[in-house]
Amino acid sequence: MSALLEKIASKQAHVVVIGIGYVGLPLVAEFARAGFRVTGLDYDDRKVSLLNSGESYIPDVPTGDLAPHVTAGRLSATRDPKVLREADAVIVCVPTPLNKTKEPDMRHIIAAAGDIAANQHEDMVIVLESTTYPGTTTELLAPKLSGARFELGKKVFLSFSPERVDPGNQVYKTKNTPKVIGGVTPACLEVAQALYSHIIDKLVPVSTTEAAEMVKLLENTFRAVNIGLVNEVAIMSRRLGIDPFEVIRAAATKPFGFMPFYPGPGLGGHCIPIDPLYLSWKLRGLQYQARFIELADTINSGMPAYVVERATDALNDQRKPMRGSKVLVYGAAYKRDVSDVRESPALTVIELLEKRGAEVAYMDPYVRSLEEEGLHLQAIDPKTKFSEYDLVIVVTDHSALDKARLLAEAPLVLDTRDALRGVPGDRKHVYGL
Secondary structure: OHHHHHHHHOOOOEEEEEOOOOOHHHHHHHHHHOOOEEEEEOOOHHHHHHHHOOOOOOOOOOHHHOHHHHHHOOEEEEOOHHHHHHOOEEEEOOOOOEOOOOOEOOHHHHHHHHHHHHOOOOOEEEEEOOOOOOOHHHHHHHHHHOOOOOOEOOOEEEEEOOOOOOOOOOOOOOOOOOEEEEEOOHHHHHHHHHHHOOOOOOEEEEOOHHHHHHHHHHHHHHHHHHHHHHHHHHHHHHHOOOOHHHHHHHHOOOOOOOOOOOOOOOOOOOOOOOHHHHHHHHHHOOOOOOHHHHHHHHHHHOHHHHHHHHHHHHHHHOOOOOOOOEEEEEOOOOOOOOOOOOOOHHHHHHHHHHHOOOEEEEEOOOOOEEOOOOOOEEOOOOOOOHHHOOEEEEOOOOOOOOHHHHHHHOOOEEEOOOOOOOOOOOOOOEEEO
8 A cells, every 4th residue: 555655646547538538637647737648438439549649629628738748658549458567556537327217327447447356466545436336346346356365455456536517617627626536445435536736726534435425416416306396396387477587586685595497498518317227226226215315317308309499489379380490509519508418408309309290400619410329410510590490499508609699580499597588679589598
């Protein structure tokens, strides 16, 4: 242990990050900036090639944060898991999606654990960052990575530290976002803290890996449940003839006891729509129903269908059927000013509109094409006149959206994000969520 701590303290430790996507690439950049030798291990040829060229493929990580370190020889990428044989620290940042029955898909974590075990050596610290259910680190990783030869806390050091990446956030990045860490043993925690202390301003140790895993699920369950609440408030408010956004903004003026969340067309991204269901799944095995989580999921998952119902009503008010109408969906990404379409409600909205017979196009300056399951679309030119469509549905409120032009040109708008509030102009043709 002392030899590993010395390597980390002197920045002689070789850090390998498995999975160099939205979570892994910022870590790679931070460790390289701190002076470590860093290798990104990924099976995506494009990512490996771009990183080895010093080019970024994620908006949150500028190419300038990578290229100098590649040139200096501190930073590289590979598809070969044998690089793990020379790794002192391994951080696992692989995807943890849900399968079609909304159960955890652990194959990427299991594969990463297998690669590490096949190339393991003494004095290695391994940290799992992929969001998962409580118990994953000790139940899936520990048995594969420990034993008579690799005793936990003495020869191998295993921890869990949940990622807290918020794509597009211009204030909180990897370095200034506090980092929760839990170790399988106290020694495991000590080594993981020593490693992350070089790249993170504030560390938050917890007693176990299970506690650290639960922290991440609480954070995103809190958001999912509150978004589910305001989504239902939006539905109820419209039935009462009340603007839900006006209500929420007024409630937010209370200086205590209230935190504003805003309704929208559904949940998207790699965290909020998925992570709470990991907890729900885990609890089902313990004969407990996570009722808040499941109710919130029902409401949030139903929002794209509600958007299409609102769109249909808006067209009906103009004596136009949905079938045959030209509908433009503005925004394919799940949130503003990013290119990430994972779990984006826009995809479901498009599918449901097409099922109702609409002629659907989409506009998104950050997403050039949609090649998702059942969808094969190219984004239209952002300069296209909104007047060419019977209805425009604002699903993502990108800063690039010319709101004044939209308000002036579009014959009918369904604004699911309240994006047009405050924009000067007549809004008799604008429907809200």
